[in-house]
Amino acid sequence: MATSISSSSSSSSSFLSTLPSPSQTLKPQPFLSLRTLPRRGPSDRRRRLLSAGPVAVRAAVAIEKETPEEERPETFLRAADPAAATSVRARFERMIREAQDEVCAALEAADGGAAFKEDVWSRPGGGGGISRVLQDGAVWEKAGVNVSVVYGMMPPEAYRAAKGEPGAADPSAKAGPVPFFAAGISSVLHPKNPFAPTLHFNYRYFETDAPADAPGAPRQWWFGGGTDLTPAYVIEEDVKHFHSVQKQTCDKFDPSFYPRFKKWCDDYFYIKHRGERRGLGGIFFDDVNDYDQEMLLGFATECAKSVIPAYLPIIQRRKDTPFTEQHKAWQQLRRGRYVEFNLVYDRGTTFGLKTGGRIESILVSLPLTARWEYDHQPEVGSEEWKLLDACINPKEWI
Amino acid sequence: MATSISSSSSSSSSFLSTLPSPSQTLKPQPFLSLRTLPRRGPSDRRRRLLSAGPVAVRAAVAIEKETPEEERPETFLRAADPAAATSVRARFERMIREAQDEVCAALEAADGGAAFKEDVWSRPGGGGGISRVLQDGAVWEKAGVNVSVVYGMMPPEAYRAAKGEPGAADPSAKAGPVPFFAAGISSVLHPKNPFAPTLHFNYRYFETDAPADAPGAPRQWWFGGGTDLTPAYVIEEDVKHFHSVQKQTCDKFDPSFYPRFKKWCDDYFYIKHRGERRGLGGIFFDDVNDYDQEMLLGFATECAKSVIPAYLPIIQRRKDTPFTEQHKAWQQLRRGRYVEFNLVYDRGTTFGLKTGGRIESILVSLPLTARWEYDHQPEVGSEEWKLLDACINPKEWI
Numbered sequence: 001m002a003t004s005i006s007s008s009s010s011s012s013s014s015f016l017s018t019l020p021s022p023s024q025t026l027k028p029q030p031f032l033s034l035r036t037l038p039r040r041g042p043s044d045r046r047r048r049l050l051s052a053g054p055v056a057v058r059a060a061v062a063i064e065k066e067t068p069e070e071e072r073p074e075t076f077l078r079a080a081d082p083a084a085a086t087s088v089r090a091r092f093e094r095m096i097r098e099a100q101d102e103v104c105a106a107l108e109a110a111d112g113g114a115a116f117k118e119d120v121w122s123r124p125g126g127g128g129g130i131s132r133v134l135q136d137g138a139v140w141e142k143a144g145v146n147v148s149v150v151y152g153m154m155p156p157e158a159y160r161a162a163k164g165e166p167g168a169a170d171p172s173a174k175a176g177p178v179p180f181f182a183a184g185i186s187s188v189l190h191p192k193n194p195f196a197p198t199l200h201f202n203y204r205y206f207e208t209d210a211p212a213d214a215p216g217a218p219r220q221w222w223f224g225g226g227t228d229l230t231p232a233y234v235i236e237e238d239v240k241h242f243h244s245v246q247k248q249t250c251d252k253f254d255p256s257f258y259p260r261f262k263k264w265c266d267d268y269f270y271i272k273h274r275g276e277r278r279g280l281g282g283i284f285f286d287d288v289n290d291y292d293q294e295m296l297l298g299f300a301t302e303c304a305k306s307v308i309p310a311y312l313p314i315i316q317r318r319k320d321t322p323f324t325e326q327h328k329a330w331q332q333l334r335r336g337r338y339v340e341f342n343l344v345y346d347r348g349t350t351f352g353l354k355t356g357g358r359i360e361s362i363l364v365s366l367p368l369t370a371r372w373e374y375d376h377q378p379e380v381g382s383e384e385w386k387l388l389d390a391c392i393n394p395k396e397w398i
Numbered sequence: 399m400a401t402s403i404s405s406s407s408s409s410s411s412s413f414l415s416t417l418p419s420p421s422q423t424l425k426p427q428p429f430l431s432l433r434t435l436p437r438r439g440p441s442d443r444r445r446r447l448l449s450a451g452p453v454a455v456r457a458a459v460a461i462e463k464e465t466p467e468e469e470r471p472e473t474f475l476r477a478a479d480p481a482a483a484t485s486v487r488a489r490f491e492r493m494i495r496e497a498q499d500e501v502c503a504a505l506e507a508a509d510g511g512a513a514f515k516e517d518v519w520s521r522p523g524g525g526g527g528i529s530r531v532l533q534d535g536a537v538w539e540k541a542g543v544n545v546s547v548v549y550g551m552m553p554p555e556a557y558r559a560a561k562g563e564p565g566a567a568d569p570s571a572k573a574g575p576v577p578f579f580a581a582g583i584s585s586v587l588h589p590k591n592p593f594a595p596t597l598h599f600n601y602r603y604f605e606t607d608a609p610a611d612a613p614g615a616p617r618q619w620w621f622g623g624g625t626d627l628t629p630a631y632v633i634e635e636d637v638k639h640f641h642s643v644q645k646q647t648c649d650k651f652d653p654s655f656y657p658r659f660k661k662w663c664d665d666y667f668y669i670k671h672r673g674e675r676r677g678l679g680g681i682f683f684d685d686v687n688d689y690d691q692e693m694l695l696g697f698a699t700e701c702a703k704s705v706i707p708a709y710l711p712i713i714q715r716r717k718d719t720p721f722t723e724q725h726k727a728w729q730q731l732r733r734g735r736y737v738e739f740n741l742v743y744d745r746g747t748t749f750g751l752k753t754g755g756r757i758e759s760i761l762v763s764l765p766l767t768a769r770w771e772y773d774h775q776p777e778v779g780s781e782e783w784k785l786l787d788a789c790i791n792p793k794e795w796i
Contacts, residue, residue, distance in 0.1 A: 133772045142772065273751040332767070339768075340761075343741040344751060353671040353742065360773040363738075368771065369730070370737075372764040374531045374540065 064152075066121040066358060069128065076149035076183075078126040088221070088297055089181055092205040095297075096147045096185035097130070099203075099304040103187065104132050104145050106308045110315060113138035116145070121358075126151040131361050135368070139196070139319045144364035145187040153177040154208065179209040184225075185304065186348070188365040189311075194331035196318040197231035197238065198279070198338065199311045200365070202348070203300045222289040223296045227307055228265055230279030230338060232331040234386050236397075238314045239280050243397040245310035246283045253299045254291070261285045266394040271341050276391040278341040330384050332371035339370050464519040464756060467526065474547035474581075476524040486619070486695060487579055490603040493695075494545045494583035495528070497601075497702040501585065502530050502543050504706045508713060511536035514543070519756075524549040529759050533766070537594070537717045542762035543585040551575040552606065577607040582623075583702065584746070586763040587709070592729035594716040595629035595636065596677070596736065597709045598763070600746070601698045620687040621694045625705055626663055628677030628736060630729040632784050634795075636712040637678050641795040643708035644681045651697045652689070659683045664792040669739050674789040676739040728782050730769035737768050 077090060104116050114137030122128030129148030134140055154177060184204030191198065203225035229242045243262070250257035265284035269277050283303070288296060342349045342365055352362035378384035475488060502514050512535030520526030527546030532538055552575060582602030589596065601623035627640045641660070648655035663682035667675050681701070686694060740747045740763050750760035776782035 135772055142770075144772070273757050336764070339737060340741060343738060344748075350742075359671050363770060364772050366734070366770040369767060369769050371767050372540075372761060373766065374533055374542070374762050375758040 064123045064125055066123055066128070069120040069122050072120050072130060073122070073128070076122065076126075076128040078151065081126075088205065088293060089183065089207060092297065092300070093147075093149055093183050095301050095304065096183060096203065099185055099307075100130065100132065100145050100147050102305075103307055104134075106312060107134065107140065107143055107145075107189065110312055110319075111137040111139045114140070116143075123151075129361075131364070133364055139191055139193075139315060141190045141192045141368040142364070143187075143189040144361075145185070146361055146364070147183075147185045149183045150181070152180055152182070154180045181207045181209075186365075187307075190335070190367045191315060191319065193319050193321055194232045194323050194327040195235065195321040196315050197229050197242075198335075198367075199227070199229060199307070201225070201227040201304070201307050203304050205297075205300070220289070221293060222287050223300050224286040224288065225300060225303060226261065226265055226268075226282060226284030227303060227310065228269060228279060228282035228284065229311075230334070232327070232334045232387060233383050234280070234390050235318070238318070239397050241313060242280075242282065242310050245306050247398060249299075249302050249306040250283065252302060253295060257285075257299075258283065269341060271337060271345065273344070274337065274340070276337070276388065277394060278337050278391070280390055280397070281394060329371065330378075332369060333373060333376060334387070335367040335370035336372045339366055342366060462521045462523055464521055464526070467518040467520050470518050470528060471520070471526070474520065474524075474526040476549065486603065486691060487581065487605060489695065490698070491545075491547055491581050493699050493702065494581060494601065497583055497705075498528065498530065498543050498545050500703075501705055502532075504710060505532065505538065505541055505543075505587065508710055508717075509535040509537045512538070514541075521549070527759075529762070531762055537589055537591075537713060539588045539590045539766040540762070541585075541587040542759075543583070544759055544762070545581075545583045547581045548579070550578055550580070552578045579605045579607075584763075585705075588733070588765045589713060589717065591717050591719055592630045592721050592725040593633065593719040594713050595627050595640075596733075596765075597625070597627060597705070599623070599625040599702070599705050601702050603695075603698070618687070619691060620685050621698055622684040622686065623698060623701060624659065624663055624666075624680060624682030625701060625708065626667060626677060626680035626682065627709075628732070630725070630732045630785060631781050632678070632788050633716070636716070637795050639711060640678075640680065640708050643704050645796055647697075647700050647704040648681065650700060651693060655683075655697075656681065667739060669735060669743065671742070672735065672738070674735070674786065675792060676735050676789070678788055678795070679792060727769060728776075730767060731771060731774060732785070733765040733768040734770045737764055740764060 075090065075093060077093060081087070081089065108115055111134065114134050116132040116134045119131045119133075120128070121131075127149040129146060131146045132144070134143040137143070182204065184202060186202040186204075187200065189199045203223075205221070205223055207221040208219055227246060229239065231238065246262070247258040250261060261283035262281060264286075265281040266277060268284045268286075269279065269281065271278055291299075344350075346365075349362055349365065353359070378388055473488065473491060475491060479485070479487065506513055509532065512532050514530040514532045517529045518526070519529075525547040527544060529544045530542070532541040535541070580602060582600060584600040584602075585598065587597045601621075603619070603621055605619040606617055625644060627637065629636065644660070645656040648659065659681035660679060662684075663679040664675060666682045666684075667677060667679065669676055689697075742748075744763075747760055747763065751757070776786055
C-alpha cells in the first residue's frame, strides 16, 4: 500500500506516565481549537473532515494543542526558564536529543534502506517535540523515536504525594495547581524478522515549580524510564546479552538497581487478563528521586546510551534468519499481545488517550500488523510454548 | 499457521454491559482455583504454564470459574428457578439459543467451507454458555457467535439506580447485594473481502431478584442490545439495505425506536481519541425497561431474527468482489480501529477484562488481523476518505 505519511504536527505524551497516577487528570490548559490553528498540507484534509463536531468534544479535555514547526529549535525550553543552559532541565533535554540522533542514525545504518521521517512541533505556552518514524524499512516494520518537552499544571494532591506529605490524599487540603516540567525520550522498534525482537525504551525527567500559594516551597523532581525486550522466540544468547548490558549499566551506579528495576519491569509489563507479561523484560523504574539528582541524571544518560549496544548486536544476528509462515504468524500473535498491553494497561498510552495528546505519536508504539486467533495454544515443548512460559513465569537471565 | 484450537471451556461476558456502570465491580463470587478445576485436553498445557502464580492474582477478582461440558444442556437455568418454563428468563434463553442456531447455520451455508467449532461450559452455581467460532473460512476470516446465562450478585447501588430511586448514588444507604440473572447473545463477524462489511450484534436481558433485606421489593428487569455494520468502504446500496431492515424491525414496535436507537448507536461506537465512529452504525439501546416487558421481549426477538436478512444479502453481493492490496490494507487499518474501540471503550469488553471472564470468549470479537500505519491520511475524495468522513460525520442513510 502506498503509505501516505503527512508532515503534520506531532507530539508524544507517553512519558507523562511520570505523573504519580494516570487516573489523575491534569487541569485543562488553555487551548486553540483546530479551526484556528495554522495547519498545513495533508492535515488540512483531516481538519475539514473533523470540522463537524467531535473536535469540540476532544478539545474540552485536551492539553494545549501543538503547532507544526519547519525546523528544530535549539531548545524547547521557555526563554524565561531560570538558569536555562546549566539546569537539569536543559541538560536532560540535550541528553535526550543527542540520544535520539544517535539511536536514529544507528538504526538507519543498520536498516540500510529506509530513513526516518521527522515531525517537529511546539506548543504556544512552551515546550514541543521531535517525532521520528521509520516505516516499512528493510529490517524494521515500524520504528518510532520521539522526544518531547512539556510545560503543564498538575493537581496539588499529585505534588503533595510526590513530596511524600502525610495529607497527600486528603482532598480537603486546598492548594493551587502546581506548574510542572517534563521531558522524555520514548521509542518502540518493531522488526520484520520474527527472530528479531521488538525493543521499547523510554527515559523521562519530571520537575515541579513551587506551588503558587507557597512560593518558598521546594521544587520536586524525579526520574523514570526503562528498556525492555519483546521477542517472539527465546534465543537465550540474545536475552542474556540484553540483560547483561542492562545490569552492567545499572551496576555502574548502584548494585541494587538491576535486581530492583528488573523485577519492576516484570511487574509493570504484565497483561493481567492474560496472566502473562508482554515480553522478557529488562529494567523499569518510576518516580525515583531518593538518590543524588546528578547521579540519576548520569544513570538515565547511561541507560539511553546503552540502548544501541544492548539491541543492535541482536538485530545484526537475527535480521536475516530464515523463517516460515508459522514463525511469522506467531510473531503476529505476540504483536496482538503488545497491542493489548499498550491499549489496556500502559500508563503513558492510556493517559495520552484520555488527555487528548496527539494520537498518531502516542499510538506509533503499536505494531504495523497484529493477529488474534481464537484460543491459540502452542504445543507443549514447542519454541512458541517456551516463549509463552517465559512470559508467564519470569526468569533470571543472568 | 496450523491453528491449534482447543476444546477448552469458554464463556462470554460481553453482554454484562447491561450492568448500569462498567466501573462498578461485582461482589466476587466463590470460585475454584484453576488447580482444582476438572480441565481436559490442550487446556492442561496452559494450566501447567499458569501454575506458578499469576492465576492467583486473576482469580482473586474473578467471577465464578466455568467448567467445560461435553453436551449442551436443555437449559442453563437453575433447576430451582421459579416458573422456569414460562418465565421471561426461560423464553429469552430459548430465543437466543434458537437465534444462535439459525445464525450459525446461515453463516455456514453462506461460507460454504468452514464449520463452527463449539465450546459448551457451565458454572457450578448456575448458568453457562455456548461459544461458537468459525475461523479462516472461505468468506469469513473470524466469526464468533456466543450465548451465555449468568447468575451473579450486583451492588445495591446498581439495583437502586436501575429502579430510579432518588438515593441511588448515596453510598450511605446500606443494603445487601442484589442477586441478578443475565442472558445474552453476542456476535462479531469479520469477512475476508474488504468490500464485505464486519457485523456485530448483541441482545441481552437482565433481571434482579428482590434484595435480601427487602424480600417483598419488586424485581427489576431491562433489555439491551443492537446490531451495527462496520464496512471498510461505503457502498450506499448495502448501508441503506442494512439500515432499512433495522428501521422496519423497529417500526413494528414503536416509530420512535429507529431514530432513537440509530443515534444511540452512533454515540456509543465512538472512538473518542480518534474523533470518529468505528463504523456506519445501526441500532443500539441499553437499560430499556420503560415499555411493556412482553413487547420488549418481542422486539429483541425480532431484532435477532433480522440479523440474517439485514446482513447476508450484502455478503452474497460482496464476498467475491475483486480487490487489490491497497483495498486489503485499508480494511486492515479499519480493523485496527475496531481493536482500539473494543479494548479502550467497549463496556462489555473492558468489564469482562476487569472481572476475569474467559478471555478467549471476550476477545473473540477482535479481528484475525489488524494494521496500524503512522499518520495515515486518505486522499481527499478517495473511497477511503468517504468511509472516514462517514465515520466522523454520521449520516442518515434512509
